[in-house]
Each structure stands twice: as C-alpha cells, then as structure tokens.
Amino acid sequence: MTWQPYYTGTGTPPATPEDRVELPPAPPWREFPRRSLHERFVPPPGLVEAVNAALALRRPLLVTGQAGSGKSTVIEQVAAELDLGTPLRWHITSRSGLAEALYRYDALGRIHAQRLEGSGGSDDIAPFLRFGPLGTALLPADRPRALLIDEIDKSDLDLPSDLLDVLERGEFEIPELARYGADDVAVREWGGDGTHEVTRGRVQCTAFPFIVMTSNGERDFPAAFLRRCVRFTMPLPTPETLLRVVRAHMGAEAAGTDETRRLIGTFLERLTAGESLAVDQLLNAVHLLSGEDAPTEERRAAVEDLILRELSRV
The missing domain is CATH 1.10.8 (Helicase, Ruva Protein; domain 3)
Structure with missing residues (x-):
C-alpha cells in the first residue's frame, strides 16, 4: 500500500474539496458490505478430517483456538462448498440462553396490540414470534442448514448442558403455540423474512444442521457435552x-x-x-x-x- 500521513494532527480542514486527502482502498478483509472469506481460508492439517467426521456423524464440531485463528471462517467455507446456504450465527455472551436461540416471543408487544385493538381486534400471535438462529437451523428441510455458535466459552456455565437435549433429539416445543387456539401458525425465520408453519407448537428437524461451535479455550466443558461433539484444536x-x-x-x-x-x-x-x-x-x-x-x-x-x-x- 502507499503510506502517507492522511491525518497530520493539525485539525486544519482542506481549503477546497480538491485538496481533500483520498483514503486508501480498504484491505480485502475490511471491505463493506462484508464478503465471505471462504475462498481465502486455508484449513490447517486435520481440520478437513474433523469437518467430515462431524458431517458424517451429524455431530457439532467444537473448534478451539486463539482469537483470529480462523475458527469462525470454517463454517463459511463448508457452507459454500456444500451449498448449505448462508450460515446462521449465534454469538454467545454471558447472558445468552437456550430459549432465545430457539425462538423469541414478544409477549408485551402482543398485550399492547390487544389493548389498542380492543375486544373485537385480532388475536394473531404470529407477528410476535420469531425463530432464533438455533431454532431456524432445526426447521425441517431437505438439506441441513449451517449454524455458527460463536465463543461458547463466554456463556453461562449452564448453557452447554442446556444444549444437550435439543442437540441430541433435534426437536423442541414452543409452549405459546402448544396452548394457542389455531393448530398451524406461520413463524418468521431468523435472518430473513421467510416463514415456517408450526403445527401444535412442535418443531422437529429432518436434516440435522452442520454446527460449528468455537471456543478460545478459556474454560472447561462438561464431559457429557464434549462426548457429543467432534473436537478440533487449531494448531x-x-x-x-x-x-x-x-x-x-x-x-x-x-x-x-x-x-x-x-x-x-x-x-x-x-x-x-x-x-x-x-x-x-x-x-x-x-x-x-x-x-x-x-x-x-x-x-x-x-x-x-x-x-x-x-x-x-x-
């Protein structure tokens, strides 16, 4: 690149628009809108075998490594090569819980809408429901979806154990729909405007998603959780x-x-x-x-x- 003092510390604006300093082109990995880096990712030795094992066994892939080692790019490359669609993403924080990853229900919004519309108004629950990233990945489909669960070691201590049943059974219930008057409700998917019709509140996958969970190695996980994963450490x-x-x-x-x-x-x-x-x-x-x-x-x-x-x- 061409190095020059774009900023000099004087605070003096250009005298004319023609005197403005043009900033350099961005590096390829900092261009916006962001582009997938799947074509540029170089998998380290052993990663290809770990991905294929996870795909064949229908198990999540737990990738551990330092920050910036390319852990989260793995799923972009796999999804592109296998035509699994745009990867869904669930970025973990200390406040992340299983329920919000499966679906979101805006109960207060629904109550407010009911009050505005009065007793004769609609009681449609669909506008106030939306699948989360994990819930969307578990929807019935001909081909598996790709899901990134990023930095799972940042989670609350209980989250890995909470995930076990859902990932083992590949299904979950939306209690609000199980109690709802209508049998079928179209619920919006995560990351788009598409909808999926849910019957009596039950969601069951037909093609287990390809799941990559990343960890910076900052904590240990329960043995019951680890035995359900294919594990790989970035060398x-x-x-x-x-x-x-x-x-x-x-x-x-x-x-x-x-x-x-x-x-x-x-x-x-x-x-x-x-x-x-x-x-x-x-x-x-x-x-x-x-x-x-x-x-x-x-x-x-x-x-x-x-x-x-x-x-x-x-």
Missing part, C-alpha cells in the same frame, strides 16, 4: 501456512517480499514464546509494512509495535 501456524494465508488474501507479490518473511518470522517467534497474537494482525502488518511505499524505517518500528500488540496487553 500453531507454520511459516508455510502463514505464507499461504498471506498469498490467499493479498496475492503472490505480497507473500514474496523479504519484509513479509521477516514479519512472519517475528510473528511465529512471539507465538512460540507464549504471546497471544491473531493471524489477522499479521495480515494487517503485511498490508501496512510491505511494498515500496511502506513507512520509513523511523516509523516502521512504531507501526509494527502498534499493529502486532500482544492481545493480553491493554
């Missing part, structure tokens, strides 16, 4: 795999420079020493520091330290 990268990653994202020219090889060597030395770094930090460093128009030697060290800052440091 530390090698110089060859990192060169393939740079080539896939930035082209052969960027991957072939001395500066790129030096950055890869520094990156691996720090990883081996136990530092927490992400592969996308390496890509950022290569993007900014390689090529003829990279920062001068005086600024290079400062930029490298800024971009390759250890993740456990504030």
Whole structure:
C-alpha cells in the first residue's frame, strides 16, 4: 500500500474539496458490505478430517483456538462448498440462553396490540414470534442448514448442558403455540423474512444442521457435552501456512517480499514464546509494512509495535 500521513494532527480542514486527502482502498478483509472469506481460508492439517467426521456423524464440531485463528471462517467455507446456504450465527455472551436461540416471543408487544385493538381486534400471535438462529437451523428441510455458535466459552456455565437435549433429539416445543387456539401458525425465520408453519407448537428437524461451535479455550466443558461433539484444536501456524494465508488474501507479490518473511518470522517467534497474537494482525502488518511505499524505517518500528500488540496487553 502507499503510506502517507492522511491525518497530520493539525485539525486544519482542506481549503477546497480538491485538496481533500483520498483514503486508501480498504484491505480485502475490511471491505463493506462484508464478503465471505471462504475462498481465502486455508484449513490447517486435520481440520478437513474433523469437518467430515462431524458431517458424517451429524455431530457439532467444537473448534478451539486463539482469537483470529480462523475458527469462525470454517463454517463459511463448508457452507459454500456444500451449498448449505448462508450460515446462521449465534454469538454467545454471558447472558445468552437456550430459549432465545430457539425462538423469541414478544409477549408485551402482543398485550399492547390487544389493548389498542380492543375486544373485537385480532388475536394473531404470529407477528410476535420469531425463530432464533438455533431454532431456524432445526426447521425441517431437505438439506441441513449451517449454524455458527460463536465463543461458547463466554456463556453461562449452564448453557452447554442446556444444549444437550435439543442437540441430541433435534426437536423442541414452543409452549405459546402448544396452548394457542389455531393448530398451524406461520413463524418468521431468523435472518430473513421467510416463514415456517408450526403445527401444535412442535418443531422437529429432518436434516440435522452442520454446527460449528468455537471456543478460545478459556474454560472447561462438561464431559457429557464434549462426548457429543467432534473436537478440533487449531494448531500453531507454520511459516508455510502463514505464507499461504498471506498469498490467499493479498496475492503472490505480497507473500514474496523479504519484509513479509521477516514479519512472519517475528510473528511465529512471539507465538512460540507464549504471546497471544491473531493471524489477522499479521495480515494487517503485511498490508501496512510491505511494498515500496511502506513507512520509513523511523516509523516502521512504531507501526509494527502498534499493529502486532500482544492481545493480553491493554
């Protein structure tokens, strides 16, 4: 890329529109709207076998590894290659619960609508129901859906155990519909405007979804949960795999420079020493520091330290 002082710290606006500084093109992995990176993902040794085992056994795949190691990109590549549609995503926080992943019911909204419409108004429950990402993945279909359960180690301690029955049986109930007067209700799916007709509140999958659960390795999981998963740990990268990653994202020219090889060597030395770094930090460093128009030697060290800052440091 071309390194120049887009921002100089003076606070002085351009005198004319023609004097405005044009920002550089974004790196491919930071273009918006976001594009899937499935074609650029380079699976490490052993991952292909783990994915195929999970597919054949109809079991979730639990992928553990450092932040930025490509765990969440696995599902994009599998979904694209097997034509499973756009992956559904459930990003886990400490407040995430199983119920909201299966379906959402806006009880207060329904009560408010009933009050506005009066006794003669409609009591249609459908507008106030929506499947969650897991509930949508479990809908009957000819082909399995792809579902990412991201950072499951951030969850409440009970969530992995709560998932066991649903993932084992592949079905769940919506109590509000089981009690509802009509037998069939069309409920909106997650991530779109499509609907699925639910009969007497029961949902049962016909093709078990391909599920990838990611973990940063920050906690242990119950044995009952682990035995129902195919588990894979992302290995530390090698110089060859990192060169393939740079080539896939930035082209052969960027991957072939001395500066790129030096950055890869520094990156691996720090990883081996136990530092927490992400592969996308390496890509950022290569993007900014390689090529003829990279920062001068005086600024290079400062930029490298800024971009390759250890993740456990504030």
